[in-house]
Amino acid sequence: MQGGLEGYDLIGDVHGCGATLGSLLDRLGYHQRGGVYRHPRRKVIFLGDLIDRGPRIRLAVTIARRMVEEGEAHIVMGNHEVNALAYSHRAPGSPGYEWLREHSLRHNRIIKETLEQYRDHPQEWEEALAWFLDIPLYLELDGLRVVHACWDQPLVEELRREHPDGRIDEAFLAASAVPGTLAFRILDRLTRGTHVPLPEGVEIQSGDGFTRRSFRAHFWAREPQTWGDVIFQPDNLPGDLENRELSPEERSYLSYYGPEQPPLFIGHYWCEGIPALPAANIACLDYSAVKFGRLVAYRWSGESRLDADHFVWVRVPREEQARPQPWEIDFD
Template structure:
């Protein structure tokens, strides 16, 4: 009997953000064990939802685990906005763009990638290999009755992506174009890895729990006939004042993607949820539960069901000890 014939389902894992030790523990909890330096399960495979890197203390370990599993056929992965940001940050801009790097090295962008670069600082070849692997990661997956994307499933943009890149992956030309607002590649990358955002009124800001000041808020894409901002907001930060009651304008509605209740099960990350994992819609599961902020590293054990079941969530709380910088011999799991 072939491995494919024995496959029971997929274990989808949300944003790891460098919590590599907790990732290893979660895999062990779900029955995965190391053989030949790779976590394996006799009857199941993993799908990572992106954002392996940045912020956490064991970023190299997280990348090592995921990359080895993917390369050995034990896992798949979709692109997160943090892997994309790393690619653009580390890629020199072509002559004539008026900047040195595709993603400018501003204080804000430097801060986001700081931990990743520091942890790979003494391993430059490993970092170059990781960047090359990031370029091989597709922006979305659709297989066997489920769909996976980091932030937002927008069918017209996914159709456009597949026309341009049938494998769903970027090449260098697509990467360069994606950093230019208004281009097709920018719209695809922005929507699939960052989702939709609604600008706040002039002069209104959100001082987020992650230390950044934001002038927009994240929205979801499965509300049926939304009427107000409160019907579509999807983030852990509350909207200031009474903005949740503000009616959606016709122009704002056109910005929103929509994922209907009859669509296949969809798995996303990205949105920094908090508390006990729950389903925002019967066919949508968000698996980002703020692992790197001492939240939960969450998986969903999918075995072919069309209507998702909250009982299929599995998670581990991220202990504060995870946030202590590892000693050198703790970085690798070999």
């Protein structure tokens, strides 16, 4: 690290908890000057999913965007930023499809709070969308790696060939809306991770109120044998499905990130409880802040073996009066 930089503070999925984000930055020693949070010796890396679900979405985006634009932070794109971009971009020449992301009841519900909170600020929303498109899908800097959901080395290399800085464009976004394309596989794996389909007729009633027909799988088991070896989500599998053997096809579809690889930071997976490391070189920082969990940061200072003592977090209590009070940073 150069220029007197001591390290990075990596922050998990904010999901519109803007006031909580301000509280976490305060706890980490960042102070607001000129409408921007700054630290004399450290920078932030946001892991994506700034938007949707939470009460202060505009505030969360404003804090992060200002920090990034002022050089006080980096960010990678989350699947919710991808969703917003596809939801807001018309499908070019696709009969029967008006938008890259269909305006279905399910998709409308996911982005509902974001659109409502930007309704009276249409220009600000257009600027936010333009900024989302400029966010890279992954970062490699100073000996660490960052991606929202899954580091898949072959797909990262494919992305690098056409987009060396990890930033996509509108053509890539349009191509990613078509299942089976390389753009779809890159965007899906890096921002949504791996999903293993459930057996026919089996569903999970997820904690976020959605019915799911697949489960989220992680990518750091060297030789996984069963579904239970790779499941990575708070929702349990029905019956004894955790004992079900992975088929050869399922096993070949999984990514793998070995212990010899650089430290990797991810979000996305709705962890619960006290933050812990799933592997010695991997930290997941999504601890369900918007569902009254924790908004979590990891203070990284160059170590190759991560340390759970470096987690810092702010709890989000259910009682409204105990939460960080709403406030606005100075927009002028």
